Amino acid sequence: MKLQLALDLVNIQEAKEVVKEVQEYIDIVEIGTPVVINEGLLAVKEIKEAFPNLDVLADLKIMDAGAYEVMKASEAGADIITVLGATDDSTIRGAVEESRKHGKKILVDMINVKNLEERAREVDALGVDYICVHTGYDLQAEGENSFEQLRVIKNVVKNAKTAIAGGIKLATLPEVIEASPDLVIVGGGITGQADKRAAAAEIKRLISAR
């Protein structure tokens, strides 16, 4: 089980400072969608250059032009790029094909996918690397989470690795770990804590104990 730190509400300089603080406890750094919107793929490039030993995920949430956008993110240094499960198969196929040319990985974000079981099977058959259940900020604010969705995809996904994101904190981590995802994605559960390093260390400790 790997730990991904999601950075959403920071600029490039702040992102570097947070990663520096917690780098020994994380496997993947996510350059979140808001950061890419604010700073562009330069954020991916700068973080990869500053932390070459960590994998960098570009959370582009690609909905169209799969191959082109994966190509640009790959050139910027991303190791993993996100595509939305709600898009059509041709976009996901294009993203996967392009990622293979660059030796990169595709994580499909199932945010707001209604027919989760059926779509997870279809996406899995497209050869993606990760399938991720995700409760976004807006639904988190309404008290939702993705714990049950994780159990659903664990039952049907046979090839891809599974991941979960959205409001995961130390208090809810045991329930997540119980379902054994391959990747746990934590943003505010680390970046929103007074002692980020201690939070990351404790999350890593619990994940590694499995």
Ligand SMILES: O=C([C@H](O)CO)[C@H](O)[C@H](O)COP(=O)(O)O
């Ligand atoms: O993908 C995310 C969200 O849609 C904003 O872009 C977050 O990175 C993801 O939800 C993880 O962050 P937390 O919910 O703060 O753990």
